Amino acid sequence: MAQQQWYKGAVIYQVYPRSFQDTNGDGIGDLKGIISRIDYIKSLGVDAIWISPFFKSPMKDFGYDISDYRDIDPLFGDLNDFDDLIAQAHQRDIKIIIDQVLSHTSDQHQWFLDSREDKTNDKSDWYVWADSKPDGTQPNNWLSIFGGPAWQWEPRRGQYYLHNFLTEQPDLNFHNPDVRKAVLDNVEFWLKKGVDGFRLDAINFCYHDAQLRDNPAKPPEKRQGRGFSEDNPYAFQYHHYNNTQPENISFMQDIRALLNKYPGTVSLGEISSEDSLATMAEYTSGGDKLHMGYSFELLTNDYSSEYIRTTVETLENRMTEGWPCWAFSNHDVERVASRWSSDSSINPAQCKMLSALLASLRGSVCMYQGEELGLGEANVAFEDLQDPYGITFWPNFKGRDGCRTPMPWHNDNCEQAGFSHAKPWLPVDANHKKQAVDEQDANSDSILNAFREFMAWRKNQAVLVEGDIEFIDTAEPLLAFYRRFENKTMLCVFNLAGSNASLTMRNTIVNTHEELAHHTGTVTDNTLTLPGFGCFYADVN
The missing domain is CATH 3.20.20.80 (Glycosidases)
Incomplete structure (x- = not known):
C-alpha cells in the first residue's frame, strides 16, 4: 500500500x-x-x-x-x-x-481552573458557561451520558458549565x-x-x-x-x-x-x-x-x-x-x-x-x-x-x-x-x-x-484489503458477500449459528482457499454446506 x-x-x-x-x-x-x-x-x-x-x-x-x-x-x-x-x-x-x-x-486542566474563576479572565469563554433559568435550574434539558443533567453549578462564576460526560469533564467552547x-x-x-x-x-x-x-x-x-x-x-x-x-x-x-x-x-x-x-x-x-x-x-x-x-x-x-x-x-x-x-x-x-x-x-x-x-x-x-x-x-x-x-x-x-x-x-x-x-x-x-x-493470509489478498463489497441474498443464519478488486472476485460466506447451514451456489468456483484453517465449507452438487460458525472463501467467476 x-x-x-x-x-x-x-x-x-x-x-x-x-x-x-x-x-x-x-x-x-x-x-x-x-x-x-x-x-x-x-x-x-x-x-x-x-x-x-x-x-x-x-x-x-x-x-x-x-x-x-x-x-x-x-x-x-x-x-x-x-x-x-x-x-x-x-x-x-x-x-x-x-x-x-x-x-x-478534565476539571483540573489549567484552562478550566482559570475559566471558572470569573467572567472576565483570559479563559472565561473557553468553556460552555450559561446562566440559570430564573428559578435557578439548569439552562436547558440536556443530559449527560453518564446520568443526570449535563450542567453543573459553579459558585465562583455563578453560572452552570456544560459536561456531556462526567461532571469532572467540562466541555470546551469550540465557538471560540x-x-x-x-x-x-x-x-x-x-x-x-x-x-x-x-x-x-x-x-x-x-x-x-x-x-x-x-x-x-x-x-x-x-x-x-x-x-x-x-x-x-x-x-x-x-x-x-x-x-x-x-x-x-x-x-x-x-x-x-x-x-x-x-x-x-x-x-x-x-x-x-x-x-x-x-x-x-x-x-x-x-x-x-x-x-x-x-x-x-x-x-x-x-x-x-x-x-x-x-x-x-x-x-x-x-x-x-x-x-x-x-x-x-x-x-x-x-x-x-x-x-x-x-x-x-x-x-x-x-x-x-x-x-x-x-x-x-x-x-x-x-x-x-x-x-x-x-x-x-x-x-x-x-x-x-x-x-x-x-x-x-x-x-x-x-x-x-x-x-x-x-x-x-x-x-x-x-x-x-x-x-x-x-x-x-x-x-x-x-x-x-x-x-x-x-x-x-x-x-x-x-x-x-x-x-x-x-x-x-489476508495481507496477501488485495481483494479483501482494497476491494469493493456486494452482499448476496441469504436466509438466516448465513451472511455472504463478494469482494471485488481489479479482475478478481472472492466469495465470502459465514455461518453465524452453531448448526449446519447450506447455500445454493450461483458461481463457478475458480479456487477454494483450503489452505486457510478458517475455510471449513464444502461444496457438493452446487450446494455449499457450512458447519456451525463455519467460513468459506473461494475465488469465483
Missing part, C-alpha cells in the same frame, strides 16, 4: 494501556509494558496500534479526562518512554495511533477560535513526536448549539442505546442540539489541513449521533475532512445477518468518498465473545469466525486487545468496580469494567496471569487464565493461532 494510503484496509489493534502489561509493579499497565509486548503485537499481523489515553489525568474517567495534553501521566511513564515506543513500533513497521480527546478536558487554535496546537505536538494518526474521541461532540435549545423527547419505542445503557435517561431524548452541529464540519477540515502537513498521518473519528452512519459519511466526504469514521453500530446486541448486512450496506450507500472502519469490540462495550454468544459461553469456532468476518468487510478494522484470544466479558463484583458509569447504573448496567480487565499472559500459579506482580487495578478473570497467551501459543488450533494465520 502507498504510504499515504496505508490506513485503507489496515488492521488496527487497540491497546487499553491500564490493562495490557504492568512493568513497575503498581498494578497498572504502562508504556514500557506495551514496548515489552511489541513483538507479540507484531506476531498478530496487525498494521497499527491504537493506544487509549495515557496523558496526565486525575483518572476520573481513566484518562479520558485530560489535565495536560502534552505530558504522560506518571502512571504510564514519561515522554522518553513514548519516544521509545514509537521507535520500537516503527522498527517493526507498525504504525502508532493515539487517542485525542478534544471535546472536553482561540480554543480551536489551542486544541490544534496540542494535536500538532504529537505529530511532531512522530505519531502516525489519531483516534478522535467523541469527535461529533465538539460543538454545541449556541442558542442552547432544548432537545426534543424521544418516544419509548425508539430509545435504542448505542454504547450506553438503554435505561439511561440519555436515551429519552433526540440529541439534536448538544452535539453534531453544522459548525463541526469546518473543524474537521482544520484537522485534515493540519494532518496534510504530515504526510501519511491519518484520522479516525469516533462518532455517536442520532444517525451515526450518516454522520460518518458526512465527516469523511470530500477528501478534506476525516480519513475514517467508526461508530457503535456493530457494537450492539443484534447479531443477525440481516442487521449486519443492513448496517454495512447503509454505510456503503452513503459513504461514497470516505473510508469505513469496523469494530465488534472496544473498551466501552461488552466483549463480543460474550455479547454475541447464544448462551454466554465462549465458543472457539465462533470467535475464529467473528474475527474473519470483521476482517473481510470492506474497510479498516479495529481489534480490541484480547479479542484475538476470544476473551469473554469478565464478571466484576460490585465492590471491585472502578467505572463511575457502572457504579451509577448498577445493577441494571454493570458499566465497562468487564471488558477492561487485565490481559492474561500466563496460565500458571501467578495470580495475576503475568500482567503484574502486584494487585491489579481490576481483578484478573479466572476464566481468562485458561485462554492465556502462553496456553494458546502452544496450541496450533487455538483462537490466537487462527487469528495470526488469518491476518497473515
